[in-house]
Amino acid sequence: MSSSAESNLAWRHRKAAVFKGFCLTVTGLAVVILVVLLYQVSVIGLPWLDGQFLSSFPSRFPEKAGIKSALAGTLWLVSMTAMIAIPVGVLAAVYLEEYARPGRVTEFININIANLAGVPSIVYGILGLAIFVRFFALERSVISGALTMSLLILPVIIIAAKEAIRAVPSSLRQAAYAVGATRWQVVKAHVLPSAMPGILTGIILALSRAIGETAPLIMIGALTYVTFIPEGPMDEFTALPIQIFNWTSRPQQEFHELASAGIIVLLVVLLMMNALAVYIRNRGTR
């Protein structure tokens, strides 16, 4: 009897060990996928990545093609999106955390923001097409793209900024109020500075999302073949992910290789932003 109980126990422990091994393997799979993806892209793309690639306009001939206009367009798009979305997002968070009285209206706005964060990006593209491109007749311009992108990343910024503001100890606020500071003085001099690392992390992650988004830009008609650099907010533009999409959707192998080279540039930019966000977050928590 006891020997069967012992073997049963051994069996149970073996089962647990197998289960642990399974979970470890599967988790390792995520790492493997990331490595394979990066390896694949680098092997195909690196030979194409040179100064000529960065400084040329797109072309029908793969060996002459480059991402100059795409890089410039992405830079335009991100800076304008940042100028619109950062102030609006942070101030909205300030309102919801520092000013709004708890109640139905505030609750509704908060639920609404949570739901907006889950709306597919292409629906924002449709909205941008109907409102900015057609209704306000901004056409396929950088400003149409930036406004659309701003709506897309606003929920991300607001949610991150709200969390950062909520983490500020209320003793800080009370001390400032006690010496007679007004609400805005409290926010400006105490709440925002001490919530800044969290807010900045959220902003960087939101902007890196704006850099990588493709679908909304296709919707508002960002062009795929642009051989000039936008000089103002009303100019037409292309962006890095659009250029990558365009090259990927062509059948020729050379264009796939160009797409890889474009992806390397895109991923390097995003990884640097990610690293910056992690750095700020770690410094902030210390």
Added chain:
Amino acid sequence: MKQSHIRYSEKLLEILFFLCAAISVVTTIAVIVVLAVETYGFLKQVPVTEFLFGTLWTPLLEPKSYGLLPLLSGTMLIVVGASLVALPIGVASAVYLSEYASDKTRRMLKPVLEVLAGIPTVVYGFFALTFVTPIIKIFLPETHVFNAASAAIVVGIMVLPMVASLCDDALRAVPASLREGAYSLGATSFEVTTRVVLPAGLSGIFAAFVLAISRAIGETMAVTLAAGATPNLTLNPLESIQTMTAYIVQVSLGDTPAGTLTYQTLFAVAAVLFLITLVLNIAANSIMKRFQEVYE
């Protein structure tokens, strides 16, 4: 004088901040109005029964037909395939992260998941087309160049980090006393995980599943690049299909004048997409809220 001036500007700032917060509500209203108006125009010309139950979607070819089912079935193929990849792997990684991994391992694995989550979807589309599809073709040579399977696999990889980290949160919210109680009765780690921790974290895991499905439905670039542009009422993942999102992209790549029926199909399809994802997101949020209350 000074006092009233301060009070004045304080009030003005409050109103300004409120307007910033109100933009989110305006956005929602704008989405609903835009989709509703154009969808209404569309449904005036195409009967709603044809739109929802028709089995042929050919708005760009003659004879034109506006049955949504092929796009819905395409989307469902992607969702099912992506779920088969993301849900089991996501839960197993979450179990490893929360039950087995040391703090050091966690600190190494979490950034990997964050990087995977931050890779743009167009990159996953490229990956599907140039890496996953050729691999599938080695095993199943009859596979089309554009096929639902490879798109579904990369969409699964895309939503995997979200599933893993939400499930990890859910499992870590299970009180340690429950685990300690089970261990002290002599249970193995497998028994503790499957009979105590997973059941206790079930609602959080379920919410993660619902959110993952919602994300997979709304995914656009990977399916546009890898799954094809053939509205196809099929269950065969090796064939070329078209999802709702991919159709929207296909039409907007061309030049479609506003006011035409084709232009309105964009909004009708987007309205269906918006409604489905909205319902799923609300469901997930309410599941999560309930599960948070249990442990507070």
